[in-house]
Amino acid sequence: MADVSLDNVFKTFGKTEVIHGISCDIQDGEFIVILGPSGCGKSTLLRMIAGLETITKGDVSIDGTVVNRLEPADRDVAMVFQNYALYPHMTVFKNMAYGLKIRKMPKAEIKRRVEDAARILEITEFLDRKPKQLSGGQRQRVAMGRCIVREPKIFLFDEPLSNLDAKLRVQMRLEIRKLQETLKITSIYVTHDQVEAMTLGDRMIVMDNGYAAQIGTPLDVYERPATRFVAGFIGSPAMNFLTAVVSADGRQVHLHRDISLTLQNGGLPGHGGQKIIMGVRPEHFVLGQAADAMLHLDLDHVEILGSDTLAYGHLGQDKTQVTLRLPSVYHFKKNTVLHLDIPSKNLHFFNTDTGQRIEMQA
Ligand SMILES: Nc1ncnc2c1ncn2[C@@H]1O[C@H](COP(=O)(O)OP(=O)(O)OP(=O)(O)O)[C@@H](O)[C@H]1O
Ligand SMILES: [Mg+2]
Known part of the structure; x- marks a missing residue:
C-alpha cells in the first residue's frame, strides 16, 4: 500500500510537449481513474508513474520518496495492459508464477501466492489449463493474477477491458472494483470510457489534451464540471x-x-x-x-x-x-x-x- 504524488509533471517527446504540468495527490488505497479521449496523454502519464517513460519535468513520489530515477522493477508497481499477452505454452499457474520465479522466490512462497490469487479471482480450477483453453474474461483474470501475486504497492491499469465484449466488460468492471476493495491496493486506472470511470473511481482525473481539466469524485465531475470539455465528455447522451x-x-x-x-x-x-x-x-x-x-x-x-x-x-x-x-x-x-x-x-x-x-x- 502506498500513496502517490504527482507534482507538476511534464512530458515532452522530441519538441512536442504532451503533458503540460499535472499535479495530484493520490491517497493510500485510493482508486483513481485517468479519463480522457484518445491521444490526450493518459498512457503517457501512467507510464511515467510506472517508470516506463522518463519524466521531463516535475516529480513522481511514492510514499514521499521521489522515484523519477528508479527503474520500473524498483518502484514496486504492477501494471495490467490492454494486450495482456499471456505465454501461450505455459499453464495458468506458470503464467502467474513466472514473474516470481525470475525473481528467485522460494517455490513454496510462489505456490502460496499463486493459490491465494487464484482463489480471490476464482480461477483455481483453471490453474492447469493453457490460455487458449480459457475465455476472454478468464484470461483477463489471469493477467490480473500475475499482478496480484507480486503483492505490489500500486496497481496500474491501462484500458485492461477494451478487448472484451460489452457484457463481459461490465462484469469485469465489477470484479476489478470488488478486488480493489478487498486488497485495498492503491490503483490507477486509465480508460476513455466515461461509464467505467464513473463506476470504478473514488476520484477521476479528466484529461483534456495533456492538461488535467478536473480532478474530483465522479459526482463532483457530473454535477459541477469545471470546463465545457468535461461537461461534454461526461454523460450520455452528452450535455x-x-x-x-x-x-x-x-x-x-x-x-x-x-x-x-x-x-x-x-x-x-x-x-x-x-x-x-x-x-x-x-x-x-x-x-x-x-x-x-x-x-x-x-x-x-x-x-x-x-x-x-x-x-x-x-x-x-x-x-x-x-x-x-x-x-x-x-x-x-x-x-x-x-x-x-x-x-x-x-x-x-x-x-x-x-x-x-x-x-x-x-
Ligand atoms: N513515444 C512517443 N513518441 C512521440 N509521441 C508520442 C509517443 N508516445 C505518445 N506520443 C504522443 O503523445 C500523445 C499522448 O499519447 P498517449 O498514448 O499518452 O495517449 P492516450 O491518451 O493514452 O491515447 P489512447 O486512448 O489512444 O491510448 C499523443 O499525441 C501521442 O501521439
Ligand atoms: Mg493509451
Missing part, C-alpha cells in the same frame, strides 16, 4: 450547449433573441451583457405546463429505450438542436411542441472563450 447572453442585472439569460430564461435562486451578476454558453443535461429537462413553461421545443424524433425515452427537437428561430431524456416511456407524435422547465440548479454556465465554468451567485 446540450446553447449560446446565451446574460441580461444587464444577471438575473436572466437570453437564448437566440426570442427566448429568455429567468434564473431562480440566483443569477450571474458580473456577467451582465456577456455572451456565455449554457449547458443542460438531457435528463434535467422536466415537462411543464404550456402557459408558464420556460422553453417550448418542437419535437423532431423520439427513441423509446424502454426504461426511458430520448426526444430530439429544436428551439426557437435558430432551430438549436436539443436532446432530452425523459424518465419513462412517452409516446409523442411528430411535430408536437413540448413545454419544458429546467430547475436552475441544473443549469451550467461556461465562459465562451476559455470554456471555464461560471458559478451562479445566490
